[in-house]
Amino acid sequence: MKARIITIGDEILIGQIVDTNTSWIASRLNDIGVTIDTTISIGDREDAIIDCVESALREVDITIITGGIGPTKDDITKHTLAKIFKSELVRDEATYQFLKDMLATRGVEFNELNRSQAMVPAACTVLPNRNGTAPCMWFERGGKVVVSLPGVPFEMKSLMTELVIPKLEETFEFTSNVHKTAMTFGLAESVLATVISDWEDGLEEYLHLAYLPNPSGIRLRLSAYNVEREVAEIAIERAFEELKLIIPTYFIGYGEITVADVVANILIERGSTLSIAESCTGGALSSRFTINSGASKYFVGSVVSYSNEVKHNVLGVKNETLIKYGAVSEQVAREMSEGVRRLCGSDYSISTTGIAGPDGGTEDKPVGTVWISVSGPSGTVAEKITFVSLREQNIMRSSAAAINLLRLILIK
Amino acid sequence: MKARIITIGDEILIGQIVDTNTSWIASRLNDIGVTIDTTISIGDREDAIIDCVESALREVDITIITGGIGPTKDDITKHTLAKIFKSELVRDEATYQFLKDMLATRGVEFNELNRSQAMVPAACTVLPNRNGTAPCMWFERGGKVVVSLPGVPFEMKSLMTELVIPKLEETFEFTSNVHKTAMTFGLAESVLATVISDWEDGLEEYLHLAYLPNPSGIRLRLSAYNVEREVAEIAIERAFEELKLIIPTYFIGYGEITVADVVANILIERGSTLSIAESCTGGALSSRFTINSGASKYFVGSVVSYSNEVKHNVLGVKNETLIKYGAVSEQVAREMSEGVRRLCGSDYSISTTGIAGPDGGTEDKPVGTVWISVSGPSGTVAEKITFVSLREQNIMRSSAAAINLLRLILIK
Numbered sequence: 001m002k003a004r005i006i007t008i009g010d011e012i013l014i015g016q017i018v019d020t021n022t023s024w025i026a027s028r029l030n031d032i033g034v035t036i037d038t039t040i041s042i043g044d045r046e047d048a049i050i051d052c053v054e055s056a057l058r059e060v061d062i063t064i065i066t067g068g069i070g071p072t073k074d075d076i077t078k079h080t081l082a083k084i085f086k087s088e089l090v091r092d093e094a095t096y097q098f099l100k101d102m103l104a105t106r107g108v109e110f111n112e113l114n115r116s117q118a119m120v121p122a123a124c125t126v127l128p129n130r131n132g133t134a135p136c137m138w139f140e141r142g143g144k145v146v147v148s149l150p151g152v153p154f155e156m157k158s159l160m161t162e163l164v165i166p167k168l169e170e171t172f173e174f175t176s177n178v179h180k181t182a183m184t185f186g187l188a189e190s191v192l193a194t195v196i197s198d199w200e201d202g203l204e205e206y207l208h209l210a211y212l213p214n215p216s217g218i219r220l221r222l223s224a225y226n227v228e229r230e231v232a233e234i235a236i237e238r239a240f241e242e243l244k245l246i247i248p249t250y251f252i253g254y255g256e257i258t259v260a261d262v263v264a265n266i267l268i269e270r271g272s273t274l275s276i277a278e279s280c281t282g283g284a285l286s287s288r289f290t291i292n293s294g295a296s297k298y299f300v301g302s303v304v305s306y307s308n309e310v311k312h313n314v315l316g317v318k319n320e321t322l323i324k325y326g327a328v329s330e331q332v333a334r335e336m337s338e339g340v341r342r343l344c345g346s347d348y349s350i351s352t353t354g355i356a357g358p359d360g361g362t363e364d365k366p367v368g369t370v371w372i373s374v375s376g377p378s379g380t381v382a383e384k385i386t387f388v389s390l391r392e393q394n395i396m397r398s399s400a401a402a403i404n405l406l407r408l409i410l411i412k
Numbered sequence: 413m414k415a416r417i418i419t420i421g422d423e424i425l426i427g428q429i430v431d432t433n434t435s436w437i438a439s440r441l442n443d444i445g446v447t448i449d450t451t452i453s454i455g456d457r458e459d460a461i462i463d464c465v466e467s468a469l470r471e472v473d474i475t476i477i478t479g480g481i482g483p484t485k486d487d488i489t490k491h492t493l494a495k496i497f498k499s500e501l502v503r504d505e506a507t508y509q510f511l512k513d514m515l516a517t518r519g520v521e522f523n524e525l526n527r528s529q530a531m532v533p534a535a536c537t538v539l540p541n542r543n544g545t546a547p548c549m550w551f552e553r554g555g556k557v558v559v560s561l562p563g564v565p566f567e568m569k570s571l572m573t574e575l576v577i578p579k580l581e582e583t584f585e586f587t588s589n590v591h592k593t594a595m596t597f598g599l600a601e602s603v604l605a606t607v608i609s610d611w612e613d614g615l616e617e618y619l620h621l622a623y624l625p626n627p628s629g630i631r632l633r634l635s636a637y638n639v640e641r642e643v644a645e646i647a648i649e650r651a652f653e654e655l656k657l658i659i660p661t662y663f664i665g666y667g668e669i670t671v672a673d674v675v676a677n678i679l680i681e682r683g684s685t686l687s688i689a690e691s692c693t694g695g696a697l698s699s700r701f702t703i704n705s706g707a708s709k710y711f712v713g714s715v716v717s718y719s720n721e722v723k724h725n726v727l728g729v730k731n732e733t734l735i736k737y738g739a740v741s742e743q744v745a746r747e748m749s750e751g752v753r754r755l756c757g758s759d760y761s762i763s764t765t766g767i768a769g770p771d772g773g774t775e776d777k778p779v780g781t782v783w784i785s786v787s788g789p790s791g792t793v794a795e796k797i798t799f800v801s802l803r804e805q806n807i808m809r810s811s812a813a814a815i816n817l818l819r820l821i822l823i824k
Contacts, residue, residue, distance in 0.1 A: 012438070012451065013447075013450075014448070015434075015440070016435075016622060018430065019431065019434070019435065022424070023429065026426060027428070030426045030427055036425040037455070038452060038453065039424065039453040040451070040453075041451040042449075043449070048450070181428070189482065189484065190526050191521065191523070193483065193525055208422075209486065210423065210486050211482060211486065212423055212428070212429075213482075213564070221423075223426070275722075281702075282701070283690075283698030283699035283702055284702070286694055286716045287694055287695035290694025291696070291803070291804060291807065292803075293770055293771055296718055300718055300719040300722055301715065301719055301726065302715070303715050303716075304688075304713050306707070306712055309712065310712055310713035313756075344719075344725075345725075357705065359705055359706075386518055386519070388517055388518065389543055390543060391705055392566070393543070
């Protein structure tokens with residue numbers, strides 16, 4: 001079963017808004033076993049809308065359209081759909097009454113523009129929109145379905161969930177698409193691909209593997225299309241269990257889990273606490289933990305020691321160490337993690353000190369040189385890492401690498 | 413001049429990610445006078461890619477493709493482009509050398525997959541990607557241009573800004589679209605719209621105003637299409653100068669400037685220093701400053717005092733105050749800002765303490781209650797703010813509000 005998503009409106013084409021509707025609709029359709037072949041955004045132009053909808057009617061089973069059905073002049077989707085389905089606009093009594101009542105409640109005058117909202121092509125079935133003024137329209141032709149939805153996200157979502165998805169499930173018989181994602185951390189994409197290439201080659205024919213890199217790690221997604229759900233779920237589960245054995249320390253978990261989530265879970269489970277001393281990451285590392293609720297269960301505090309004075313006065317890094325080795329050094333990273341652990345009285349601590357760039361690099365210590373350290377009940381470790389990236393990415397990657405160093409110690 | 417944006421990758425079609433690249437690219441192309449007719453997302457399938465690129469070559473002048481050029485087996489864009497432009501894959505020596513050096517710096521083995529990244533269709537011009545392993549490829553046919561970019565947002569953005577846009581401007585003659593954006597902070601969208609409605613009504617006929625709200629403030633964009641650049645630039649400049657007089661304390665500046673940038677500029681200019689004490693913002697507030705290079709010129713350090721022990725032991729907040737008023741209170745906010753200023757020896761300091769949610773609210777102090785305080789040479793001030801939002805948004809908005817409090821003191 002194939003579908004296409006069409007978004008209508010100039011605001012996307014001029015880059016004024018990010019289209020979040022498409023991703024949401026795609027995900028819901030995938031859940032019920034519908035495969036999206038294409039998503040497309042066009043402007044409020046009759047010729048483009050006709051072209052697009054006619055192609056979709058030829059090439060796919062289900063077409064979901066959002067946008068362009070407001071009351072103003074630039075919104076022409078409804079008139080164009082009336083043309084495509086060779087149908088006059090007629091008043092939908094239920095919509096008319098609903099709009100009249102709703103506007104009365106809000107104390108808004110029921111004007112010509114609102115009245116026009118109750119006019120729909122005679123060929124469509126109206127799915128009532130309880131959260132706005134534009135009705136949802138369902139069209140059929142030769143066993144194909146075209147649905148027109150408002151572009152306002154919460155109106156669209158409520159209509160999709162409550163009316164469109166159930167009606168699609170009544171109209172068609174769906175097979176299942178199954179997807180599952182695993183998160184890895186610590187191997188570059190090319191290295192990971194090499195290490196797991198035998199595993200990849202040995203996957204069942206109908207399982208598709210995709211690599212999805214982001215600063216939190218590289219996600220691996222296994223997908224199966226048009227399958228028996230249970231069989232595919234078991235096959236994917238088994239494949240990932242095998243993968244775990246191949247890369248045990250790099251395999252973080254399933255879904256959108258991050259190294260920070262893994263560390264947080266372990267600390268909470270063991271009743272252990274964490275503090276952090278940051279230099280080059282400047283607060284971003286602490287923020288990785290505190291962005292999630294429940295952080296106060298294990299996170300006690302952190303010091304962002306940007307200047308050498310704060311490194312010395314607050315964290316107790318020795319002036320000799322700063323002078324002899326420089327702020328970006330193994331010794332300073334160690335004294336920082338030990339200092340903040342002592343200061344905050346935590347079980348574990350993490351520190352970072354490095355050159356995020358774009359300025360401040362030297363021949364010895366180029367931009368992207370970062371020392372990370374972890375201190376805990378069984379001692380202190382430190383590691384040097386090097387990134388070649390923009391400032392923001394260097395900060396994100398240093399943060400993730402430092403958290404991962406703690407993770408490796410916790411799971412040892 | 414017409415353009416099309418094509419996004420390649422199954423992750424969009426299954427709804428796993430929201431496509432933010434398209435909006436960003438559309439906005440940049442609009443800035444230089446290019447009109448986007450359609451944006452389209454397709455999967456990693458050769459037939460779909462060929463169809464889509466061939467149609468674009470017939471119908472528009474410029475085609476921008478993102479995604480599908482990683483080193484792994486699921487990425488087939490490069491091979492398909494080689495087919496479309498009837499061209500063999502050859503090794504690009506500059507890319508080869510760059511990849512080799514970059515991976516050596518990172519200590520990653522230069523394997524077969526990386527070597528394959530340096531292979532490009534002979535027909536293309538390579539625009540070097542300094543932030544990743546996939547090169548950007550520029551193709552021409554019959555006066556039309558096709559550009560293939562990596563899908564990783566920061567790599568794509570850096571390539572577009574530094575190489576693709578300048579090369580497009582060399583290749584084509586664009587008529588002018590003029591856009592300029594001003595940033596405001598501190599007024600809700602509906603209030604701002606009311607306050608400036610006379611100004612809006614008095615704008616020149618050909619100037620279009622758009623409201624673009626985000627957590628850093630509400631941006632106002634004035635646009636003029638197909639105009640004489642100089643005339644439009646002067647008219648827009650004049651309009652914004654008038655706006656400044658209407659909302660002097662809410663008008664932050666032009667472009668993507670934030671309240672943190674304004675504060676940073678003033679502190680650097682005056683040679684003053686800043687420290688921060690954070691509770692509910694958990695490092696995110698410090699990160700607003702340290703994300704920009706040059707932060708070390710004024711930012712000395714911060715303390716994230718999540719637990720009461722750290723508030724007391726490190727920042728010197730009195731235990732009586734914590735017990736009597738609770739951690740989320742004016743008194744604690746004040747002692748935090750004064751404490752961190754003393755500890756770090758800075759001229760100014762900011763503090764935050766609040767309930768970011770979703771848990772931890774009470775009837776007295778519901779989720780979204782935040783106290784912010786600023787301490788400086790002329791004393792300490794504090795302010796209570798209330799947000800009704802999700803945790804992440806509450807953190808972002810508290811950070812921005814706290815920085816704005818310092819800005820208002822600095823410009824007084």
